[in-house]
Amino acid sequence: MLIRLISGDTPRSPILAAILLIILLGLAFAPFVFPGTRSVDTAARICIFIVLVASYDLMLGYAGIVSFAHTMFFGIGAYGVALASIHMGRGFDALVVGSVSGAIAAAVLALVIGLFSLRVRAIFFAMITLAVASAFAVLVSQLSNLTGGEDGLNYQIPRALTAAQRYLEEPFFGVRVNGKLVNYYVVFFGSLIVFLILLRIVNSPFGRVLQAIRENDFRTEAIGYRVVYYRTTATILSAVAASLAGSLFAIWLRYVGPDTTLSFDIMIDILLMVVIGGMGTMYGAMIGATIFVLAQNYLQNLMGAAEEALQSVGVPLLPLFLNPDRWLLWLGILFVLSVYFFPTGVVGRLRRRG
């Protein structure tokens, strides 16, 4: 049953299995184990980014397509929920309509981009998605009467999902059982379901064909698979999953804006997470996203402390590199090193040893 649930794709390494279990349990019981607004927010972000990164991995790690438009699909999902909530009023129907229409829009856009640029040569796709995504971000920030422009949109989600709604008078294991908690579990289970579906997809015959295309597209075509068809389908599936992640993000944050959903920085974050976690394994997304979001939230404190320590000792120059704002520098170096020395990331390393 359990094996079936994860589509027969077992971790194949005791250490990896242990780490994944810790992440899963940590996220499942995050509100109880790590109470506090900030840590629960971090946990929700990890859930959402796991889905986002896993969907990107479907394209990059399995089909071997580099796309820079993934945040665009993420943003479409998020804006779908936001716009539906504003125009249809507060309610669960708005959330569903927003998510579904966002997913459809993402699929159509992915189909158009895919048909257009995947036919010519794969490398065009990287450049064209970069151009399209940045044009989309500019468009969103300029159509301010529709999208709120740079300020983004604030909207209301059903009361049942906000902290105002109390379900139990007494705290349960020291945690107040309110709508915020329910909201967290909506995000958690939503992410879990999409992740398991993605796991199912990559372990299906379809996923095998994608891997074959990644290894040798010419040969795959010769065996009789329409490479363009498979690549485009992978792009669409990945776009839909990304847009669903965006919808969950919008439900959690109750705010969408270009900086939180569409910016190129998020795209770079996704790339870092995929590569550090491990390309070509869905579990890599789990590990990459967890490491990265934790680093984003807590590494900066650590670096700040190190900077102050060094400054007080009087070391020249080095504190500049340890400035908390420079955390991306270290992750960038880690990224380049991982592409060279362990392209299969943390997961590939652990599996080989296991």
Next chain:
Amino acid sequence: MSAAPDHAPTIVRAGLRDRLAPHVPLLLIPVLIVLGFVSIGSPSSWLTLTVSGLAMGMMIFIMASGLTLVFGLMDVINFGHGAFVSVGAFVGITVLLALGGMTGSPSLALNMAALLLAVVAAMLATGIIGWGFEKVIVEPVYGAHLKQILVTMGGLIIVEELILVAWGPDEIFFTRPETLQGAFTFAGAAIERYRLVAVVFGLALFLAMRFVLRSTKIGLIVRAGVENGEMVQALGYRLRAVFIGVFIAGSALAGLGGVMWALYQEVITAHMGAGIMVLVFIVVIMGGLGSVEGCFIAALLVGLTQNYVAFLEPKLALISNIGLMVLILMWRPQGMMPVVKAK
């Protein structure tokens, strides 16, 4: 036994149509300019926009030319190219700011000397960084596109962060050298001096580059290498060395483009290179990978479209370039003047 049939080979000259076909894209520029004239209506605004469009196109061309050659030669796509633009801008502007005495004086000669120093410093810096970038980041991943994209992207992040370490996180505002400020009026249209300088300079650079590629031996090797690298190597040329040279030159050109772009914008940020890369990629794709002429035409088209559309319908400026690219690719899927065979 019958005699062998007469063998009289004739070389039929290709028809006019076939001979002209490769040059058709050249016509697009005048067509676009006329189209702009018709849709804008007012001649003076049209002239202003055309000059600034051409200036922008020239600067994009300077940044994109290195990228397209590097791709053509070694099939290396460098997503970190934008980093050189930023580095060039920062180094160049730092030199200009240090030479405040020279840039502040109204003398053209002093201004130009300061500018020249800034450009040389920027090109030296980006050339050296380009050399290091090629050695450390690009060389280990020859032949693997996926890794190239990822690794050069990583290089871009690192270089951007290093700029932030060296120059701090704030935007730097500055003013152009004294004699390049302001505008003059020509036929009722206000034309910024700097834009005209950029157009002239870009055109000169294009002609120089064309001369090097067409009329010198090194240019011959580079062009032959783009078309068929293995053959060039078989003939005994070390293509690898040529490639490193082109990479360094391309990086230095990006640095030069960065200085010019910075002077155009009068503000620099660490992310400016990554921002302009979007246009650079559009230009490289439209022109046809590996083609300097195609790149030049595409850059002018993009610059003009951007300026015309920004005047007519400001919100559609960037979208219009994507639309232009889509149209061009529907017409010629490999770009306007493809050189590299689909690999």
